[in-house]
Amino acid sequence: xxxxxTLLGKNASFxxxxxxxxxxxxxxxxxxTHDELFLAINHANTPWADVVMTGITYIGDxxxxxxxxxxxxxxxxxxxxxxxGTVLLLTTIIVQTAKHYYNEPRPALYFADANxxxxxVKWVTVHGSCSFPSGHTTTAFAMFTFLAMVCRNKFAGFAxxxxxxxxxxxxxxxxxxxxxxxxVGSIIGTTSSLVVYTLFxxxxxxxxxxxxxxxxxxxx
Numbered sequence: 001x002x003x004x005x006t007l008l009g010k011n012a013s014f015x016x017x018x019x020x021x022x023x024x025x026x027x028x029x030x031x032x033t034h035d036e037l038f039l040a041i042n043h044a045n046t047p048w049a050d051v052v053m054t055g056i057t058y059i060g061d062x063x064x065x066x067x068x069x070x071x072x073x074x075x076x077x078x079x080x081x082x083x084x085g086t087v088l089l090l091t092t093i094i095v096q097t098a099k100h101y102y103n104e105p106r107p108a109l110y111f112a113d114a115n116x117x118x119x120x121v122k123w124v125t126v127h128g129s130c131s132f133p134s135g136h137t138t139t140a141f142a143m144f145t146f147l148a149m150v151c152r153n154k155f156a157g158f159a160x161x162x163x164x165x166x167x168x169x170x171x172x173x174x175x176x177x178x179x180x181x182x183x184v185g186s187i188i189g190t191t192s193s194l195v196v197y198t199l200f201x202x203x204x205x206x207x208x209x210x211x212x213x214x215x216x217x218x219x220x
Contacts, residue, residue: 004198007149014148014157018190021165025183037179038107041172042119049173050121057170059163060136062088065143083200084146087193091142094188099130106131107175120175127176134177134185140167141189149197164189 008015028037058064065088072081109128111118120126144160151157168182177185 003202004194007194007198007201011148011154011157013155014145014161017158017161018186021161021186025179025186029180029183034178034180038172039117041169041179042107042175045119045173053170053173054121054124056166057136057174057176060134060138060140060143060167060171062092062135062139065139068143068147079200080150083197084143086200087142087146087196088139090196091138091189091192094192095133095135095138095185098133099135102132103130104132104181105129107178110178118175119173124174126174131177132181132184133188134168134171134181136171137164137168137177137182137185138189138192140164141186142193143189145190145193146197149193 032040065084069081069084069088072084106126106128107118108115108120108126110131141164144164148154148157148160151160164186168186171177171182172179
């Protein structure tokens with residue numbers, strides 16, 4: 001518990017904005033309906049944003065996480081590689097299990113009888129099933145939570161949380177997910193990364209033997 005609180009304190013630039021996102025997201029879902037939240041975000045579109053969001057959404061792609069793992073391995077940070085790899089494996093298992101268990105329709109299928117309401121980007125393939133939760137959002141938050149904790153520049157947390165939120169936004173903008181999908185995905189990704197890193201950090205501390213200093217007896 002002490003290690004977890006220390007991590008949260010040291011990385012406040014990431015976790016404080018994340019907490020604000022959790023509170024704000026909960027309030028939005030309390031005051032607006034499932035449909036209203038999606039349509040409000042999805043309809044705020046422009047031609048230039050279509051291009052930008054298409055690129056941003058790849059932040060949450062599993063390939064991006066794999067590239068990060070490759071860089072860690074190149075620099076021979078084996079413990080970090082094992083930690084990040086465990087995060088990726090855990091989030092993948094959780095998300096895929098949830099997706100197929102709930103099998104919720106995605107916006108294109110949900111609004112099939114009124115598809116004119118949904119803004120889509122013509123060069124992006126829009127899926128129809130397994131909407132909940134968002135895999136891209138989960139991966140993005142898992143990756144940026146991990147980077148925030150290992151990065152020496154703790155102010156970089158602001159940049160990391162911004163990128164994670166942009167990835168989440170892109171999933172709704174591109175009509176791939178609803179708000180609740182990215183909201184829950186952000187919680188899964190952040191929590192998984194935080195828990196795994198904490199467990200590995202604690203085990204590493206236990207491996208370090210304590211230095212016992214015996215009292216020095218002076219003979220006079």
